[in-house]
Amino acid sequence: MYYSILSDTPVGALFIAGDETGLKSVLFSKSKDESEFLTGPEQWERSDYHLREASRQLTAYFQGTLRQFDLALSPDGTDFQKRVWRALCDVPYGETASYGEIARAIGQPTASRAVGMANGRNPISIIVPCHRIIGTNGRLVGYGGGLNNKETLLMLEGAMVVAH
Helix, strand or coil: CEEEEEEEECCEEEEEEEECCEEEEEEECCCCCHHHCCCCCCCCEECCCCCHHHHHHHHHHHHCCCCCCCCCECCCCCHHHHHHHHHHCCCCCCCCEEHHHHHHHCCCCCCHHHHHHHHHCCCECCCCCHHHEECCCCECCCCCCCHHHHHHHHHHCCCCCECC
């Protein structure tokens, strides 16, 4: 498993990890200390080289020159979670959707709570745009990276947001 740290983004440092199959994680970091993420049985190797394309695309996104990511993704999760995460990728840049809309999009209209849980477990923040999912009342709700970061990302994209 390779990892890299993308420092100095509008939402702070980001921890990026992946292997030969694709990107596994983009996580918000509270510090530049990668040890907060290096857990589990994997053999971790710092490699900015292996994750250069993910870093390049994230940098372009933050600069406002990239609206859609084109990276191989390989998140670990259940089949249901992966269906939700794929549906999140269909929410266009600068737009938002509700948990109920995602539930309907995956053909399970009564599963909005389960969609919310899967959304909260998304390991590839920003690239799998869980920040675009809001409450049915249009308000910003729950975000693993913090509501301030969610608001920052949506404002960067020009999305209409209702303050939390």
